[in-house]
Amino acid sequence: KGIKDSLFDAIMIGLIFTITQTLVAFFIGPELVAVLGSSVSLISIVIINHFFRKPNGKLRGIFLSVVNYVILLVLVVLTRLVFNDVLNKYPFVITFDIGGHILKVDYLTTPGTLLLISSIIGAFIQGANFKTISMTLLETLDKIKWSSITIVSIVILAKVMGNTGMIISTAVLIATVSGKFYPIFSPLVGAIGTFITGSDTSSNILFGILQKETAKNLGFDTTWIASSNTSGATAGKMISPQSIAVASSAVGLQGLEKQIISTTLPICLVYSLILGMYVWIVSLLIV
Known part of the structure; x- marks a missing residue:
């Protein structure tokens, strides 16, 4: 109902x-x-x-x-x-x-x-x-004082991972392994970016160029694949510790972050998979 x-x-x-x-x-x-x-x-x-x-x-x-x-x-x-x-x-x-x-x-x-x-x-x-x-x-x-500490710590971690190349290395590995099936995993890369940083924008900054260059090397439409990063980034919001910390504080659910993530994780994965299949099918048609 x-x-x-x-x-x-x-x-x-x-x-x-x-x-x-x-x-x-x-x-x-x-x-x-x-x-x-x-x-x-x-x-x-x-x-x-x-x-x-x-x-x-x-x-x-x-x-x-x-x-x-x-x-x-x-x-x-x-x-x-x-x-x-x-x-x-x-x-x-x-x-x-x-x-x-x-x-x-x-x-x-x-x-x-x-x-x-x-x-x-x-x-x-x-x-x-x-x-x-x-x-x-x-x-x-x-x-929100404790959530703020969590958010600042996550942002610092994201900066360290970004500046040391850890995030890029992870994404490159996914692209290398997936090959011609990369469009399926492209939204997942965007979701990972948001999971780490808590921001769709930050995910696009981290992985936007990577998505474009990977698409170019694999012969896929660069705009389409780059767009899939943004779409996938929205899925990452469901499991982003930073976003969950803010949301749980706003509605008085502090301390229940683990349960929230365990509930949203399957939804995020299914959403990313469906989106990935759609991106892959369309990418084959517009090559």
């Missing part, structure tokens, strides 16, 4: 998300693909449920529940499109030269800053005062 009740919403969200992402990628660019895709999906399903099903609340209440996302979307558009050139220069970006390696810190436009700003503005719109916001922030920081 639960699946039946949620099936319509799942299909609609999937379709709207896919169509929006495709249109944004073609006509705007890659920066806002995920943000606009998810935001349009969220707003659309709220509208559909309000007008075509029995409304569960007033429009004002619905707006207040999603106002943080709306503000975040506006901030992303302003910082990435409207004022991008200005905000990518000093004093909004601090540059460090460490042993010949240039490190740029865009403290104002980094996702964490935008999330914090949108949350604070949204809280004021929802009626919270400064004291309530401050107390909530402190309680949240206390709640």
Whole structure:
């Protein structure tokens, strides 16, 4: 019954998300693909449920529940499109030269800053005062302190593995062994990247070039195989310790990370296998 009740919403969200992402990628660019895709999906399903099903609340209440996302979307558009050139220069970006390696810190436009700003503005719109916001922030920081240590440790591990070539070596081994069947395992490589780093973006950074070069050497369409890395990276979210640590803290399930991973691991593997078969079949048709 639960699946039946949620099936319509799942299909609609999937379709709207896919169509929006495709249109944004073609006509705007890659920066806002995920943000606009998810935001349009969220707003659309709220509208559909309000007008075509029995409304569960007033429009004002619905707006207040999603106002943080709306503000975040506006901030992303302003910082990435409207004022991008200005905000990518000093004093909004601090540059460090460490042993010949240039490190740029865009403290104002980094996702964490935008999330914090949108949350604070949204809280004021929802009626919270400064004291309530401050107390909530402190309680949240206390709640996620151990998860934060875990996340930082995982990021450090990912950096060490990436800089020492451990991740690349593992992926190259998979490509070498799989040969012409590599497209089947291509999404799995993306999933491994997200499993280690906790981020789809980081997975693409780690393995994107590898996927492209491997596809070129094996005679497969490079864009298709590189795209499969992104698709597979979404599967890795299910088993990423970093993501699970954040999610378990958010919903009060600290200490149950092992059980969560044991539940999501089979789903992740089946998802990756089905995706891999699809990628392989299509790759044979577009060679």
